[in-house]
Amino acid sequence: MLLSHHPSFISSLKSRLSLPYLYTQPHRLSIPYTPVFKNKPLPFFAITQHFFSTLPSKNHQPLLKSTPQSSALPVFPLDDEEHNVETVNNQLPERSQQEDKSFWGAVSLIIGTAVGPGMLGLPAATIKSGPLPSTIAIILSWVYVISSIILVAELSFAVMEEEGVAEVSFTGLATKALGSHFGAFVAVIYASLSFSLLVACVSGIGSIVCQWFPWMNLLLAHALFPLAAGTVIMFFPFKVIDVSNRLLCFLMLFSITALVAIGLSVARANVLSSFAHASWSLSSILPAIPVTVLTLGFHVITPFICKIAGNSVSEARNAILIGGAVPLVMVVSWNLIVLGLAGNTSPKDPISLLLSVNPSALSAVQGFAFSALATSLIGYAVSFPKQVLDTLELILGKTNLQKQIPYQSQLVSNGSGKVGFVIYSSQHECGKFGKVSFRSASEDEQLLRTTDLKSLEIFVMPLVLSAPVLIASFFRSTFSKALDFAGVYANCFLFGILPPAMAYIQQSRKKLRFSILPGGDVALALLFGVAVVLGIWH
Template sequence: MAVSSACFQVPTLLLIPSSRKQLLQTHRYKCSSRRANLLHKCFSQRQSESKPTQKENEEFEFERLFSNLNQATLKREPGSLSSAIFLVAGTTVGAGILAIPAVTQESGFLASAVACIVCWVFMVVTGLLIAEVNVNTMCELGSGGVSLVSMAQRTLGTVGVQIACWSYIFIHYALLVAYVARSSDILTNFLGIPLWESATLFSLIFGCICYFGSQRFIGAVNGVLLLGIIVSFAALVAVASGGLHWDALLKANFEAVPMSIPIIALSFVYQNVVPVLCTNLEGNLAEVRTAIVLGTAIPLVLFLVWNGVILGSITDLEMGSGKILDPLQQLQSSNGVVGPIIQVFSLLAIATSYIGFILGLADFLADLLKLPTGQSRPLPYLLTLIPPLVLSLLDPEIFFKALDFAGTYGVLVLFGILPAAMSWSGRYSNPTSSVKLPQLVPGGRLTLSLIIGGAGFVVFSEILESFGHP
């Protein structure tokens, strides 16, 4: 395809404006009528877009930043909005939802519901900030598949890269260990096979799906798993709600809310797939925003109903001394019908989140190792799958410990403080940058300060508590 690079380059980015100017959700490109005709031949545009005329240097609008190409066929393979929503929702509904009732039982349903909504708003905002910085970085570097490393390097320099790298690796490995540990326990109970076989089977199946599957196939798998989650969740609610004590839902102990925030925030983690999302949706900010808001709204509803059913069904919960008791185990022991449904729901929830974290970490490691974009390399996937598998087998009881530690010191730093700091730098510390996309989060410095201050306060409080200070 011999087309002048003044308009675009092949194969990674196809629409890189020479002037590097972006306008709202569309991008304008000045070029001759010959180049405009080539653009219209190469890209399938919306019906509302006008056809090029013979005027020189006429402006044309494109809603996407670039096009995803199949390097073998050179055909455009765009990601769909529905697949993006499923990816976000599937990544969000993970092992964190299984731990929510255990950490909110002391605060009660009403107080924990407020905490869930606040954490959801917080995580939506930080996800939009990551998307904003990611698309700006793609414009600046002229390449797709940009991970947090490149984003931090562009906005925060070497120090930011170190913080991003270690936080990202830490939280992903911690959560993948928790996912493999819990899923292997469930599969061992179902299949009656040794723990190491069930852990290997789980990692192998979903690792192969992520490595060999196309964007559409992975989106379809996430959609099927999410449908299974909804069906099993509805069955669980129908069975367990028969013994629901409505008075128990009125309990509200706001003093106990802070201890639950790390795991609640962890339950809303999806930001690791935002760079993948921006690439799949070809930098279309409107679709990225929709995918993030709708993709996280579905899990929010599930979390609230799930927490209400569990806390409303078990009224004699007692907190052990320094140990988190799991209400799910008590509910399973008291109701033989609920047990298998909870196991199925748990396995599906872990599987959807596991896929998202594999994709996010493999993409991150590929960028860290400077591997070519747009090609499937086995090394990032091996580095993603093997260490969590080994660590989960060394300590099968690591589930709650991994979640709490990752939520406190990983999520709130990596997906709380860091996105706001990168956005601050991109917006205000480098005003002469040639790339200025629309801001996805309003409020300016005040919003960014609240995000950094809120996340920092929770982390600092947890550090003090861990050293024995109230």
């Protein structure tokens, strides 16, 4: 039976749709039968197996005919006010999206990424101020970092909900708030920052592997762990990455606990007496703040954390607070122990200082350094490829939607009856098999953009990890230089100035439903001012 003769179908078309005749090439549109619920046709066509045919009709009008594939269509119970394509589309991938959610996986990823290369050298920057002033400075820096990260999380969820995507990048946030031209500039700087952090991690891990295996080739020593991490990320599900990262986090927590225990056992009195030394001058305290912000920060992975932490911004906030509190405790403990052992001397190398006191701490030091760098590398590796793809898309201007869809017929109606587009491959190919899909314009653009960059994805991860391996292998001083570069841009521009500026712009456009950061515009101005002061001072 032709659907055009079905009473419910006719009434629905009259009240909701307007399908113009196509006079250029008469054809017949063959689709599965539309499932009906409560004697009402659903305004959604999940068409996956259907074709164009150019069977001429007498009146040259497109006809709708049922096909045997109708049994494959799911039936969704919808109320009258819920007849829209987004409702049904959100129900289809819900199960697969939930499988990628892991709150504690997000927490462990935060812990591993936050405790990274900067922690080992932090006491060298805090020795001038002393234990008490440096501890207060570390706590205030942590509050500043967490506030900025919560802003990034809030922006990430706002853009994800607005665009209907599962993940965004920092470049995408900047482009949405500040425009494509400034977004391209941010993309280059952000990619440089992430790349420098990857180089620092690869260089540090390679140095530790060389200490364990002195006979190993230098290039192989630097490539061993990045190769293993890249293989797991590319070819295994996220659960495998999560388990591996949690194991490294446990190793890191065990190692830092052992180091703190060793330090207390050999210098308990020195740690307590070191609190008598305190310098409250800004020249003594300020040098530790940029290093602390870099050590405790994990802005790079915040958009990815929003993807896996849960379905709401509050879940992401809880993951950020829990995951960020553990590195704070570790950093404060490590700082107090090393300053207690150092006394009034300057610990240019805190690791050498600890080993000179107790050589048996070598295993704990190496275990902590390796796990801290390895978890940081995993965090950067899972988030940086998305950033690279967004950067390439933004700079190269991959907007081929008009080229791939030269003919569109929009089906619209008033109220909640939005259907989307009927997409034709091209006019001169009407006699060939084609495809019809009913979806929103943003979904079509996202699909084509994903397909356009799909061929690049298999090359991004090898490139992202192989380039730091080559740089770290042939330029041995890259560890400190990469950290210096990352510290300047992370503290002063990307993660200091941009988040409050983007949040203010988004709130002024009324894109955010609510703010999870208390204080409103005053808090944004305070964060912006602190970032400017740090940038000028640095």
